[in-house]
Amino acid sequence: MGQSRTGDETPHRLGIAGLGVTSAAYLQTLTASDAVVITAVADLDAARARSVAAGLPFARVMTVAELLTADEVDTVLNLTTPASHAEIALGAIAQGKQVYGEKPLAVTLAEGRSILAAATHAGVRVGSAPDTVLGTGIQTARAAIDDGLIGRPVAASAVMVTAGHELWHPNPDDHYREGGGPLFDMGPYYITALIHLLGPIRSVTGASSRPQDHRVIRTGPRAGESIPVLVDTHVTGVLEHDSGALSTITMSFDAAATVRSPLEVYGTEGTLAVGDPDTFDAPTGLRRAHDGSFHPLDPLAGYVDGTRGIGLVDQIRAPRRTAARANGGLALHVLDVMESLQRAASEGRRVDITTAADRPASVPLTPRAEWLGAVHEGRRV
Known part of the structure; x- marks a missing residue:
């Protein structure tokens, strides 16, 4: 299981911006899940990006700017430092891509509002840790x-x-x-x-x-x-x-x-x-x-046995008109x-408090093998 691109269920294409310490926990989840395939990675440290890409069969090393515009990326996973969260999220949204980022959503409420407003205008999803x-x-x-x-x-x-x-x-x-x-x-x-x-x-x-x-x-x-x-x-x-x-x-x-x-x-x-x-x-x-x-x-x-990245998998699996549990509106709140x-x-x-948020849907007791499974939502590779 994981990183498969065969069969009837084609995984969602993911680009990761930022490959510091936090990325290791995400990679543990995402490389085991049939929900996604990692197609691009970017980091200010090019050597680190090459090292990570070497263990991912379908990933290309890119600059952050290249990743944000890459045709083979549907969703940008933003694992950069908090000060960069808004800039990268807005750049991805401007290209029509979904975004999932580490917490916090942004460093100021004004930045957070701009991310959600841009996503609404573009018709794309935004999600955020913690999951x-x-x-x-x-x-x-x-x-x-x-x-x-x-x-x-x-x-x-x-x-x-x-x-x-x-x-x-x-x-x-x-x-x-x-x-x-x-x-x-x-x-x-x-x-x-x-x-x-x-x-x-x-x-x-x-x-x-x-x-x-x-x-x-x-x-x-x-x-x-x-x-x-x-x-x-x-x-x-x-x-x-x-x-x-x-x-x-x-x-x-x-x-x-x-x-x-x-x-x-x-x-x-x-x-x-x-x-x-x-x-x-x-x-x-x-x-x-x-x-x-x-x-x-x-x-x-x-x-069950959740690991970092399950919020992103949950976002990808959620029906298009259903809010993911780790959604941007909650992160803004x-x-x-x-x-x-x-x-x-x-x-x-x-x-x-000036923002509103819904209490997210509860999670039924879900075995690890089930939540790691493939999805039918999202764009095809």
Whole structure:
């Protein structure tokens, strides 16, 4: 299975822009799936692009500009740095191509709106990570909520506390620039999960801080180098969902760890302890009022053994008039929430969310062999 171009089911043609660390996880999924065939790759490091292409039987090495205009590319997978997300997405859309990108959709809400407006005008789809929320972890928690196992959900908490990327990343600069920081780096996982669990968000309040103006790289050839911190590195807030549920969120690069569950959902009859939304299959625990402790739930829903790229496969497989689960409208809503939370923190006030989003369709429990299967949608090779 994977990279096949024979038979009646012709895979969707994919070009990948950006072949850094993140691309390895996507390639694991996409080369195993009959839904796509990778026909082009591009990276600023030409040697890296050639190395990746050597393992892909139908891929040609191109520049990014060439990839955006290539006839053999139906969808552009945008794995470049956040600052380039909007430029490349708009370039692909201008050529009539679909786009799926890494999170965040863009570094500003204005850029995100321009991407969605261009896609609507061109009649093409836009999708965006994170797709970890489509795995059995978050989807099992969602099924438990939808099945009434905790009664009426009234609140949730989302907590991510960790030391900074400079401790392990040899080039952590982007994590401390616009489009980085804990909110934009990790917030999309947590906020997207909260929307899957409790629905879209209508307003936010918050506060934030920047305890350190510089960070010192601790590993790699730049060890000892000091880099500036240009964004707040501890952000906390309250998200008011359309349903009336209230979520609290804490995103921090300023402490070692936390003992809290990454996500907890509180209902009138029980509580869910939900695992890391940056993974696909973290276990979910349920405790009701009469229970003495949490007990694990068996997987109830989601793509089994999901890996990065399943959101793109889901987008390709979705009928043309059906929204994919990791769709651009949802990503724009998440971007709006994050930007509004920053504004609420800086201005000390409640900020209304100006975008709307539908709660994505739930994912039935789907075996890996099934979601890796070929598709009938999309243009032919």
